Amino acid sequence: MNWFKSPDDIPSSTSEQLDVILVLGGGVPDNVNDPPIYTKARCKYAAQVYQSVHKNGNGDTSKKPKILALSAGTAHLPQLISSDGLPVWESTASASYLMKELNVPSRDVYVETTSYDTISNAFFARTNFCDIANWKKILIVTNEFHMMRTKYIFDWIMNAQPQSTDEHYQLYYLSVPDEGLSKEALEARYEREQRSAENVKNVLAKKYSTLREIFDFINQDHSFYTAEKLVDRANKVIDAKELGKMAMLHQSYGGLGKENGYARHINSAGGNGMNQRTSNYFIGGMFFGIALVGLLRLLALKGTKMHTK
Numbered sequence: 001m002n003w004f005k006s007p008d009d010i011p012s013s014t015s016e017q018l019d020v021i022l023v024l025g026g027g028v029p030d031n032v033n034d035p036p037i038y039t040k041a042r043c044k045y046a047a048q049v050y051q052s053v054h055k056n057g058n059g060d061t062s063k064k065p066k067i068l069a070l071s072a073g074t075a076h077l078p079q080l081i082s083s084d085g086l087p088v089w090e091s092t093a094s095a096s097y098l099m100k101e102l103n104v105p106s107r108d109v110y111v112e113t114t115s116y117d118t119i120s121n122a123f124f125a126r127t128n129f130c131d132i133a134n135w136k137k138i139l140i141v142t143n144e145f146h147m148m149r150t151k152y153i154f155d156w157i158m159n160a161q162p163q164s165t166d167e168h169y170q171l172y173y174l175s176v177p178d179e180g181l182s183k184e185a186l187e188a189r190y191e192r193e194q195r196s197a198e199n200v201k202n203v204l205a206k207k208y209s210t211l212r213e214i215f216d217f218i219n220q221d222h223s224f225y226t227a228e229k230l231v232d233r234a235n236k237v238i239d240a241k242e243l244g245k246m247a248m249l250h251q252s253y254g255g256l257g258k259e260n261g262y263a264r265h266i267n268s269a270g271g272n273g274m275n276q277r278t279s280n281y282f283i284g285g286m287f288f289g290i291a292l293v294g295l296l297r298l299l300a301l302k303g304t305k306m307h308t309k
Contacts, residue, residue, distance in 0.1 A: 003151065003173045007048040010139075014172060015053050018065040019135035021046045024121055024142040024150065025071025029080055029093035033100060037180030040101075042141045043069075043094055045176050047102035049139060065139070068110045068129055069094035075116040075224045089113045116224045118150055119200075122157040123214060130158075130169070139172045145189050147175040149197035156205035160214055
């Protein structure tokens with residue numbers, strides 16, 4: 001068995017041998033210290049497993065598993081922008097929560113800042129970290145609604161050739177309860193996850209079996225890494241009707257669906273909504289100014305007519 005539903009279900013013989021715990025990103029954070037509630041749950045499970053490991057039985061923490069927070073962002077949502085105008089990676093918010101709230105030592109927390117979906121989560125976790133650091137025994141943590149697709153993807157990519165005998169990966173999975181989402185958002189997410197999982201299992205994993213083939217797929221066909229598709233995406237104008245259809249799905253990736261759109265420029269140090277509120281004040285003031293000018297013009301026009309009479 002390699003799929004667990006609680007940290008307490010993981011045998012000590014397994015947790016004691018882990019090299020790394022991968023925490024998948026869950027969506028746009030409110031600020032750098034406040035990832036979505038379901039991402040916090042993933043971090044809590046990861047930290048619980050981390051803290052449960054007592055390698056060598058002598059209090060030595062140097063051989064505890066590392067925790068790698070995944071995801072630069074979510075492919076179909078705008079990113080949180082810091083006060084200096086740069087993006088705040090989803091993995092940065094997870095790392096902050098792990099270190100500041102869950103007391104995981106910073107030396108054991110890593111961040112992956114390249115991926116924008118679960119396929120690239122797995123690919124860049126392997127090629128940028130696990131292959132190089134020789135992390136072979138891996139626990140992957142995500143929500144229940146996301147786990148099946150995640151398992152198909154990581155089983156596929158982490159076992160893709162080339163892979164020598166000593167490069168074999170032992171994968172374990174820990175699913176987190178589905179907290180923090182509305183019933184409608186959760187239904188929309190499960191529907192999408194089911195379609196994507198079936199595509200991975202029945203199409204992608206069978207069509208692309210080597211790392212080079214996966215590399216070609218990501219850079220020639222993937223909508224968020226292919227040059228032509230990125231250019232097309234940047235030039236696309238999304239209408240209000242399409243935004244409405246995507247609202248519930250967006251909510252499951254960080255809550256933007258329950259707000260009014262695509263402006264998410266928030267002070268990353270914790271000023272939740274500061275720039276959004278500033279924008280709202282500006283827009284409100286603009287409409288007030290337009291109304292005031294119109295009223296003054298109307299009064300002036302009436303005054304001119306009365307003077308003429």
